[in-house]
Amino acid sequence: MGSRASTLLREEEIEEIKKETGFSHSQITRLYSRFTSLDKGENGTLSREDFQRIPELAINPLGDRIINAFFPEGEDQVNFRGFMRTLAHFRPIEDNEKNKDPTASEPLNSRTNKLLFAFRLYDLDRDDKISRDELLQVLRMMVGLNMFVSQVLRMMVGLNMFVSQVLRMMVGVNISDEQLGSIADRTIQEADQNGDNSISFNEFIKVLEKVDVEQKMSIRFLH
Amino acid sequence: VPSLSPFPFPFSPSMVATWMDGEKASGLGSNSSKGGLSLDVPMALRVFSVDYYHVQAPFEIVLWIMLASLAKLGFHWSGRLPAVVPESCLLIMVGLLVGGVIYGVRHSAPPTLSADAFFLFLLPPIVLDAGYFLPGKLFFENLGTILWYAVLGTLWNVLGIGVCLYGVCLLASGSLGDVSLLHCLLFSSLIAAVDPVAVLSVFQEIHVNEQLHILVFGESLLNDAVTVVLYKLFESFLRLPVVTGVDVLLGGCRVLGVGLGGLGVGLFFGLVAALTSRFTSRAQVIAPLFVFLYSYLSYLTSEMLHLSGIMAIVTCAVTMKQYVEANLSERSNTSIQYFLKMWSSVSETLIFIFLGVSTIQDVHMWSWAFVCSTLLLCLLWRATGVILLTAVVNKVRRNVVTFRDQFIIAYGGLRGAICFSLVFLIDDFPKKRLFITTTIVVILFTVFVQGMTIKPLVELLEVKRRKRNLPTVSEEIHSRLLDHLLAGIEDVVGYWGQHYWKDKFEQFNQRYLCRFLIREERQARSSIVRVYQELERRDERADEEHITHVDVRCQTRPHLLEEMDSIRRILTRNLHSFNNKQIPAYSRHTLHGTPAAEGRKPLRRHQSLGGKHSPWSQVTPTVHSITHSSIQPYS
Numbered sequence: 001m002g003s004r005a006s007t008l009l010r011e012e013e014i015e016e017i018k019k020e021t022g023f024s025h026s027q028i029t030r031l032y033s034r035f036t037s038l039d040k041g042e043n044g045t046l047s048r049e050d051f052q053r054i055p056e057l058a059i060n061p062l063g064d065r066i067i068n069a070f071f072p073e074g075e076d077q078v079n080f081r082g083f084m085r086t087l088a089h090f091r092p093i094e095d096n097e098k099n100k101d102p103t104a105s106e107p108l109n110s111r112t113n114k115l116l117f118a119f120r121l122y123d124l125d126r127d128d129k130i131s132r133d134e135l136l137q138v139l140r141m142m143v144g145l146n147m148f149v150s151q152v153l154r155m156m157v158g159l160n161m162f163v164s165q166v167l168r169m170m171v172g173v174n175i176s177d178e179q180l181g182s183i184a185d186r187t188i189q190e191a192d193q194n195g196d197n198s199i200s201f202n203e204f205i206k207v208l209e210k211v212d213v214e215q216k217m218s219i220r221f222l223h
Numbered sequence: 224v225p226s227l228s229p230f231p232f233p234f235s236p237s238m239v240a241t242w243m244d245g246e247k248a249s250g251l252g253s254n255s256s257k258g259g260l261s262l263d264v265p266m267a268l269r270v271f272s273v274d275y276y277h278v279q280a281p282f283e284i285v286l287w288i289m290l291a292s293l294a295k296l297g298f299h300w301s302g303r304l305p306a307v308v309p310e311s312c313l314l315i316m317v318g319l320l321v322g323g324v325i326y327g328v329r330h331s332a333p334p335t336l337s338a339d340a341f342f343l344f345l346l347p348p349i350v351l352d353a354g355y356f357l358p359g360k361l362f363f364e365n366l367g368t369i370l371w372y373a374v375l376g377t378l379w380n381v382l383g384i385g386v387c388l389y390g391v392c393l394l395a396s397g398s399l400g401d402v403s404l405l406h407c408l409l410f411s412s413l414i415a416a417v418d419p420v421a422v423l424s425v426f427q428e429i430h431v432n433e434q435l436h437i438l439v440f441g442e443s444l445l446n447d448a449v450t451v452v453l454y455k456l457f458e459s460f461l462r463l464p465v466v467t468g469v470d471v472l473l474g475g476c477r478v479l480g481v482g483l484g485g486l487g488v489g490l491f492f493g494l495v496a497a498l499t500s501r502f503t504s505r506a507q508v509i510a511p512l513f514v515f516l517y518s519y520l521s522y523l524t525s526e527m528l529h530l531s532g533i534m535a536i537v538t539c540a541v542t543m544k545q546y547v548e549a550n551l552s553e554r555s556n557t558s559i560q561y562f563l564k565m566w567s568s569v570s571e572t573l574i575f576i577f578l579g580v581s582t583i584q585d586v587h588m589w590s591w592a593f594v595c596s597t598l599l600l601c602l603l604w605r606a607t608g609v610i611l612l613t614a615v616v617n618k619v620r621r622n623v624v625t626f627r628d629q630f631i632i633a634y635g636g637l638r639g640a641i642c643f644s645l646v647f648l649i650d651d652f653p654k655k656r657l658f659i660t661t662t663i664v665v666i667l668f669t670v671f672v673q674g675m676t677i678k679p680l681v682e683l684l685e686v687k688r689r690k691r692n693l694p695t696v697s698e699e700i701h702s703r704l705l706d707h708l709l710a711g712i713e714d715v716v717g718y719w720g721q722h723y724w725k726d727k728f729e730q731f732n733q734r735y736l737c738r739f740l741i742r743e744e745r746q747a748r749s750s751i752v753r754v755y756q757e758l759e760r761r762d763e764r765a766d767e768e769h770i771t772h773v774d775v776r777c778q779t780r781p782h783l784l785e786e787m788d789s790i791r792r793i794l795t796r797n798l799h800s801f802n803n804k805q806i807p808a809y810s811r812h813t814l815h816g817t818p819a820a821e822g823r824k825p826l827r828r829h830q831s832l833g834g835k836h837s838p839w840s841q842v843t844p845t846v847h848s849i850t851h852s853s854i855q856p857y858s
Contacts, residue, residue, distance in 0.1 A: 118701070
């Protein structure tokens with residue numbers, strides 16, 4: 001399976017991806033075979049349904065948002081390049097990369113870019129601010145335990161994301177919206193420094209300065 | 224080459240021995256009693272007679288088990304005592320009491336725990352229980368670390384303690400001069416072993432996270448292979464006139480052979496058991512029996528072949544678990560789980576009581592130098608061993624072993640009944656009684672002192688740690704977000720970090736083993752059902768997390784203190800958490816997920832979803848160990 005995959009992926013492409021993302025040759029080929037195994041339509045791109053077929057992702061509270069993060073603005077298909085570009089954020093930061101040339105553009109897996117990825121999970125409307133509503137939405141998703149019904153329905157019928165979100169909110173959640181609201185308020189309060197009642201990217205970075213983001217947001221990709 | 228007889232035990236008056244005597248006595252007695260009856264008939268027909276010898280052996284066994292169980296009951300009803308004193312301590316004290324009473328009444332030593340009874344009857348249920356409920360995924364993830372601690376740590380301890388003890392013996396050559404280096408090494412090999420029974424019983428009391436629990440527990444299980452082999456090695460060295468380098472090398476190979484051999488035997492029996500369980504649908508009542516029979520058989524077989532019995536039984540349990548659970552009905556599964564818990568509980572209680580009883584003997588020999596230095600060396604070498612090994616292993620691990628964890632590993636290395644039984648097996652030599660006494664003292668010390676103080680010490684460390692870092696609400700929420708994100712990405716990528724082999728194994732498992740070993744209609748083909756099972760499991764775990772977060776004062780905004788408390792409580796109860804859960808996945812005394820399971824009905828699969836037989840065929844939600852592997856995409 002590995003050899004068949006690498007013949008479909010040209011060497012120049014591998015080199016380009018290597019330069020852009022920093023993955024090694026064998027990592028790229030292995031991830032390519034994963035890409036093709038997910039690609040049921042065999043047209044070289046992944047659609048949202050392809051992602052939704054992964055069972056564990058279906059039950060992940062943030063499944064939809066994670067899937068969304070793979071697709072560029074407004075598009076419904078992602079090719080292998082885009083796939084790798086997203087995954088590059090999760091490459092561990094190696095020691096020899098830390099003291100690189102400061103004038104070169106930041107690698108995709110730098111701390112800032114990792115945080116930007118996480119920031120964009122909250123910030124759906126891309127206005128570079130996490131509003132109270134956006135925070136509340138994510139909180140609701142993370143807290144809801146009874147998501148079974150919506151998940152199964154979506155999988156069976158292939159509903160699109162909006163409807164499933166609505167369904168999810170309709171399914172009973174263990175804590176009241178007021179409690180969630182006060183948690184959201186508290187979160188914004190801790191982060192907000194310029195008083196606009198929302199969290200900007202810089203405030204987001206500041207709040208997470210004590211968290212070891214480099215380690216938390218890294219997957220050890222096999223060589 | 225002197226041959227080792229299989230069980231070179233000096234038979235101390237044991238229950239089994241009295242049973243043999245009882246049998247003979249009753250065999251002879253029945254004739255005479257019958258004759259006696261016929262003699263007595265002309266005078267009076269005996270309406271009421273007592274024939275104790277007839278039932279002596281089973282009667283005494285039942286009495287001991289009854290004593291053990293009542294002690295356990297009493298312990299749990301005794302109010303605040305369970306919070307302070309671990310159960311094992313109390314049981315030993317009960318044993319001491321009973322032993323003292325018997326000694327006073329009989330004026331001779333009370334029955335001791337014979338090594339035979341211990342290794343053949345009392346130990347297997349405990350290890351089987353531990354192996355069956357072993358959190359498989361966690362175990363295999365941490366396998367490297369566990370092996371590291373088990374093999375290297377034990378070697379470090381054994382050699383260190385042995386050599387230092389020899390030094391002590393040389394220094395105190397007046398009283399201890401006839402203890403040779405090999406004797407010291409033999410002794411240290413049995414005293415260095417961390418005992419799974421004792422460790423488990425103490426860890427019930429303190430809250431350790433899953434990872435730590437599996438590290439210590441896994442280590443205590445695996446170091447059996449190393450310990451027993453080293454023990455047998457040094458014992459055979461003692462019998463050789465000269466020890467050469469070749470012998471040492473052969474000994475090293477033997478360690479490997481014993482461990483792997485035990486593994487192989489366990490695997491074999493596990494697979495056979497899984498296959499057998501496939502055909503039990505028509506005789507469901509005896510299905511649980513196969514689980515026990517095959518496990519015990521694997522234990523006995525490997526003991527027969529001088530391999531590691533503990534490794535065999537654990538491997539057998541781990542191997543057969545998922546297939547057996549898929550093949551058997553829910554009731555059979557529950558029976559298996561309940562019986563395992565029951566037997567292991569009884570076994571553990573009996574072991575501790577007998578430890579207490581066996582302490583009362585007249586074979587004690589005391590030597591301050593030896594005993595104190597042994598205690599000190601045990602603690603010292605374990606501490607240094609853990610620190611050194613952790614320093615190396617932390618470079619490779621993702622979840623580092625923190626200082627608190629290291630302390631628990633080092634301090635929680637309790638010795639127990641395995642040492643005790645092994646010391647009785649030593650060939651007789653002048654200082655054997657000294658060894659026995661020292662072993663008893665070490666066991667009592669570790670169980671009592673370390674067992675009782677570990678909880679307060681851990682709490683002390685906790686308080687210190689908590690004062691330093693206080694996660695803010697933002698940090699908690701964002702960390703959870705990152706956890707979910709990472710889990711999702713890992714699912715997209717299809718393998719979790721370094722566990723490529725696990726992924727490959729899962730594929731192999733799904734494709735071949737499951738088809739072969741699981742009944743046709745039970746193979747979960749639909750991914751929806753698998754999703755349901757995964758959700759069930761997560762809900763069960765979420766239900767069990769009744770953690771009351773100890774709230775420490777918030778430094779920044781004092782006027783929101785109450786709100787902070789309630790926020791924290793809400794968060795800990797409701798957010799899915801991933802690493803470092805505070806509840807161990809294994810508990811000796813309770814079944815995993817029972818209260819939740821009672822309120823939950825199994826999913827009834829409607830015909831439209833592809834159920835094979837009746838429209839409402841029942842799918843049992845099985846409790847698999849966590850699999851983050853890549854399930855075949857929905858086809």
